[in-house]
Amino acid sequence: MSGMKETAISEKPMDTGQPLLEIKNLKMHFPIQKGVFRRITDYVRAVDGASLAVKRGETFGLVGESGCGKTTLGRCIMRVYRPTAGQILYHEDGRTVDLCALNNEELKPYRRKIRMIFQDPHGSLNPRMTVLDIVGDALRVHGIASGTELEDRVSDLLRRVGLRSEYLRRYPHALSGGERQRIGIARALVLEPALVVCDEPVSALDVSVQAQTLNLLQDLQAEFGLTYLFVAHDLSVVEHLSDRTAVMYVGKLVEFADTKALYVNPRHPYTEALLSAVPIADPRMRERGGRIRLEGDVADPAHPPTGCYFHPRCRYARQRCLEEEPILRDLGGDHGVACHFSEEIELRGAVMVNG
C-alpha cells in the first residue's frame, strides 16, 4: 500500500486531564407503535442509562452482542437521534457543551468535531457520487474549501489513507471493499475531527484487508492525534486496538476498565462468558476447557427482566440479582462493574497464549 509507512507505531499523546467526551446516564427509548392510530404501546430501551468517559487521545472500545445498544449509543453521540434522557458532554478548551441540549443549528460546529466511520463500506457511500464528491462534500457544506483547494485537500487526504489521487474521479462501484473503507475513513477525517466514532469499521472486511485497515487507523490516530470510540463485536480486534474497553449488555454498561485488566481479570460474569466464547486461533488451546455456555437469548430490550438484566443467564445469580438492579460502581483503579457480587465471585479471564 503506497501511502502507508511502517514508521508510526502508536505512541499516543496521552493528555490525562479532562475527558474529551462524557456520557451521563444516557437513555434512548424508541416507541413501539401499534394499531391504526399509531398509539404508543411500549418502548424499546435500546440504551438505558449508559455512562462513560472517553479521554483525549485514547481508543475507547465498546463491545457487546448484537442488539445490546452499542450502535445506538454511537449514533446518539453523533446526534443522529435525540436521546430520551441523559447528557452527552463534550469538553473543549475548558468549555463544556451538552450535545443533547442543542438544536440542529447549534450542533453544526460539533458535527465537524465528531465524525463517524460506518460498518458497511458498500452501503455508506453514495453510488452516484465520485470519490472527490463523497470526501469533499463535507468541506463544501461547512464552507471550508471549494474548487482547486478542495481538490488538493481531498487528494492529500487520500494519499494519507493509502490511495492514489487517480481515485478522485472514480465511483464507489469501481473500488474493492478495503478501498471503500479507506474512502469512508477519509470522509470522516476531512474535517479534522477530534473524536471519531468507528462503528464496526472492519467487520465487513476480509482478514488480510482487516489488518491493513486496523494498522491504518492506528497510524492516523498517531498522526492527527485522534480520539476513537471503537464500537465492535469482535473481542480480539477491540483488544488489539483499545486502551480502555467497556462491555454493554441490553442497553447498559456492565463493565469498563483498562483493556488488559478487563481481559485478564474480568469482574462481571457476562464479560467472563464473552471472553470464554472467543475462538482462539491455536488448536493446542482446544483442550483448555471451561467454556461457559450462556443459556437462552439476549434479553428483549422492550421487556427486560427484573433486577440485573443478565440474571436469567448468569451462573452466579442469587436472589438479590432478581430483585435489585446493580449500579455501575468503581472497584478502584478505573475499573467499573455493575454486579452485586464482583468481590465474592472468582472469574476467569482470557487465556493468554504466551503465558
Next chain:
Amino acid sequence: MNTQGPLLEVQDLQTHFSTDEGVVKAVDGVDFTIRQGETFCLVGESGCGKSVTAFSILQIVQDPGRIVRGSIHLRQDDGQTLDLAAMDPKGRALRRIRGRDIAMIFQEPMTSLSPVHTVGDQISETLRLHAPIDKLQAREQTMAILTRVGIPRPERHFHAYPFQLSGGMRQRVMIAMALICRPSLLIADEPTTALDVTMQAVILDLIKELQGEMGMSVMLITHNLGVVAEVADTVAVMYLGRIVESADVYSLFREPKHPYTTALLRSIPVIGLTKQERLATIRGMVPHPFNRPHGCTFHPRCDHFMPGVCNRSLPPITHLEGGRTVRCFLYGGADTREREER
C-alpha cells in the same frame, strides 16, 4: 477422530461461470478427500471459491455456473460410490442424495428457511420426502430432533414461523432440518458468521456433539481461523479457486507451509498476543477474478516471490510428509534448468 476410509473424494473439480464479460473460474482444479467422521474445514477469504466448491458438491451452483471438469465421488452406505459431478443437477437420483446423504446448512438462516411454512412442517417435509413414514411419525421424529438441538418447548415451536425465532434458534432449526435424515455428510457454509460470539460457541459445540452421536462427517466452510482451530481435523486453505495448502489442523497452525497461509495466520489479532503491536499485513488485495495473475495466483502479494518462476507457470501440488500438500515452488516443482538459463 475416527479415521476410516474416504467418504467423499473430489478430484480436479472446476466450476466456471460464463458471463458476458468473460469466464470466471471460481473453482479451478480442486482436489480433496473427506474421511468418515472427520471435520474438514475449507478456509479462505471472500471470493476464493469455497462456497462454490460446496455448492458444486450438491450441484446447486447458481446460473451461469457449471461444473466443467472433475469428479466428486461419494461413498454410500452400501459401499458403492457415485460420481455426483456426472449426475443431472435436476435429476431424481441427485435429489435423493440431497438432504438424505448430504445435507447443508447456510450462513443466513432467515433466507434459507421458508417464511410461509411453520418450522415443524419444513422439517417433517424433508423427512417425508426421503423416508416412507406417515405424518404422525414424521411429527414425532421432528419433535425429537427439535428437542435434541435445544429448542425449548418443541410442541409450541413446531407451529412457529421462522420470523418468530431469534437468530440462534433459527440456526438450530436449520441444523435440525439438515440432520433429520441422518446424513453421512453435513456441509456447513459459514454457519456461525451471522451469530454473536456466545451463540457461535454454542452452535459449534452442538454440531460437534451431534457429529459424535451420528458419526457423520462435517465439511465446514469459514473465513474465521479461530473457528478452524477450534473444530477442524483437516484444513484446506483456498486462494482464488485453488487449494494452496492442506494439512491436519495441528501441523497447519504450528508450521504453515504456503506463504499465503503464513501471512493469513500472522494478520489476525489474537487475544493476549498482539496488543499494541502492528499487525502483519498481506500487501495489496485479492485480484479481480477476470484478471488473475499468471502462474501462481498469489505471486504479486507474496514475500517469497521468485521472478521468472512463480509468474511463469502454475506450481504443481507437492506432497509432503504427514499427508500434507502444498502448491508452491518453494517446496519443489520448479523447473530449475529454466531458472539457471535466465
